[in-house]
Amino acid sequence: MSWLNKFTNPIKAIGEVISDNNTTVDEKLERVKQIQEEANDATTERTKIDMSSDSWLSKNIRPLVFLYLLISYTVFSILDSSGVFHMRQEFITILEELLKGVSLYYFVGRSGEKIMDIIKKRK
Numbered sequence: 125m126s127w128l129n130k131f132t133n134p135i136k137a138i139g140e141v142i143s144d145n146n147t148t149v150d151e152k153l154e155r156v157k158q159i160q161e162e163a164n165d166a167t168t169e170r171t172k173i174d175m176s177s178d179s180w181l182s183k184n185i186r187p188l189v190f191l192y193l194l195i196s197y198t199v200f201s202i203l204d205s206s207g208v209f210h211m212r213q214e215f216i217t218i219l220e221e222l223l224k225g226v227s228l229y230y231f232v233g234r235s236g237e238k239i240m241d242i243i244k245k246r247k
Contacts (some may be wrong), residue, residue, distance in 0.1 A: 137159045138156055138159055141142050141155045141159070142156075171186075186226070186229070186230075189226060190226045190227070191229060193219065193222055193223045193226055194223065196219060196221050197220070200216070200219065204216075218230055
């Protein structure tokens, strides 16, 4: 299975695990953990591939997306609170969720990956 398939199929796989009536809750939880680990491995592999690329854009797309979302959120917050521009709540929620996801990837996900690598090396 290619890294792309590992990354794009976790939601479908988790849905199949949840809808399986022949397994216990503990078995379902264990399988969901395995699927999450596979998705995390695929994300790490994709990041490594991007970093080994010769393209400046592939190496910097994730930081640029984070910076864009952070600046957008800040600008729209200031404009909305000053009354110059009124942003619909749906768009604010979408922007917040995107910013949370990217922030978690950088500040929690990467730290977690490093910790897991250290734990795996000790075993």
